Amino acid sequence: MLEEDMEVAIKVVVVGNGAVGKSSMIQRYCKGVFTKDYKKTIGVDFLERPIVVNDEEVRLMLWDTAGQEEFDAITKAYYRGAQACVLVFSTTDRESYQAISSWREKVEVEVGDIPTVLVQNKIDLLDETVIKNEEAEGLAKRLKLRFYRASVKEDLNVTEVFKYLAEKYLQRLKQQTAEEPEVVHTTSNKMGVFTTTSTNVSHQSSSNGHEVISLRPNKQRTKKTKNPFGSCSLL
Numbered sequence: 001m002l003e004e005d006m007e008v009a010i011k012v013v014v015v016g017n018g019a020v021g022k023s024s025m026i027q028r029y030c031k032g033v034f035t036k037d038y039k040k041t042i043g044v045d046f047l048e049r050p051i052v053v054n055d056e057e058v059r060l061m062l063w064d065t066a067g068q069e070e071f072d073a074i075t076k077a078y079y080r081g082a083q084a085c086v087l088v089f090s091t092t093d094r095e096s097y098q099a100i101s102s103w104r105e106k107v108e109v110e111v112g113d114i115p116t117v118l119v120q121n122k123i124d125l126l127d128e129t130v131i132k133n134e135e136a137e138g139l140a141k142r143l144k145l146r147f148y149r150a151s152v153k154e155d156l157n158v159t160e161v162f163k164y165l166a167e168k169y170l171q172r173l174k175q176q177t178a179e180e181p182e183v184v185h186t187t188s189n190k191m192g193v194f195t196t197t198s199t200n201v202s203h204q205s206s207s208n209g210h211e212v213i214s215l216r217p218n219k220q221r222t223k224k225t226k227n228p229f230g231s232c233s234l235l
């Protein structure tokens with residue numbers, strides 16, 4: 001167990017070329033909806049969803065970054081403090097597949113090696129695929145990443161992606177805590193990107209610079225989480 005009665009918040013960045021389905025994935029996961037309209041993300045959006053992983057309460061904070069290079073300067077700033085990453089490409093867009101390594105580098109430069117997953121979205125459009133299965137699997141192997149084929153439209157494998165990342169993150173966190181229990185200390189200003197105003201928040205940083213935001217229990221909030229989408233909010 002992590003510290004009892006603490007809730008861990010994990011900042012997850014979702015990155016990849018424009019129109020691969022990043023916003024749709026986050027909307028699907030946090031709100032349970034899918035829209036056919038394409039609305040280009042300007043800069044960064046953010047939604048959250050609480051989940052329970054191995055009996056731990058975890059709050060996933062999902063950062064939706066713009067895929068267009070014109071927004072690179074803005075989005076890079078938001079990678080800082082990220083604790084997990086989803087790299088997305090589309091079944092019908094070869095360029096988005098070819099760009100994956102460079103997206104990974106952009107994130108790594110800012111935050112180092114964090115739990116990361118590779119997602120091929122839009123597999124409902126497999127008839128129109130421009131990427132062979134072996135190619136996608138080869139990429140995952142080269143990058144040493146868990147690989148999911150998903151369809152946000154059909155709600156295939158979306159939950160699994162985020163569950164995997166949360167598990168992987170908690171696993172690393174426990175390893176670090178077990179190896180170096182004395183280095184968990186409180187910081188006050190590192191996580192400026194989290195705009196929560198709760199007085200029950202404490203920020204912690206572990207030895208490798210990964211950030212842990214622990215939210216002390218807020219009875220009102222934890223009691224009304226029966227609907228997993230109920231407490232999603234767009235900031």
Ligand SMILES: Nc1nc2c(ncn2[C@@H]2O[C@H](COP(=O)(O)OP(=O)(O)OP(=O)(O)O)[C@@H](O)[C@H]2O)c(=O)[nH]1
Nearest residue numbers: 018019020021022023024036038041067122152153
């Ligand atoms: N067929 C199909 N279409 C999808 C799927 N996921 C997303 N789309 C569509 O793809 C288009 C782009 O989706 P977005 O979620 O806006 O893409 P994005 O990656 O956030 O794009 P940027 O904001 O430009 O970075 C929209 O028209 C979505 O409806 C899917 O699984 N299958």
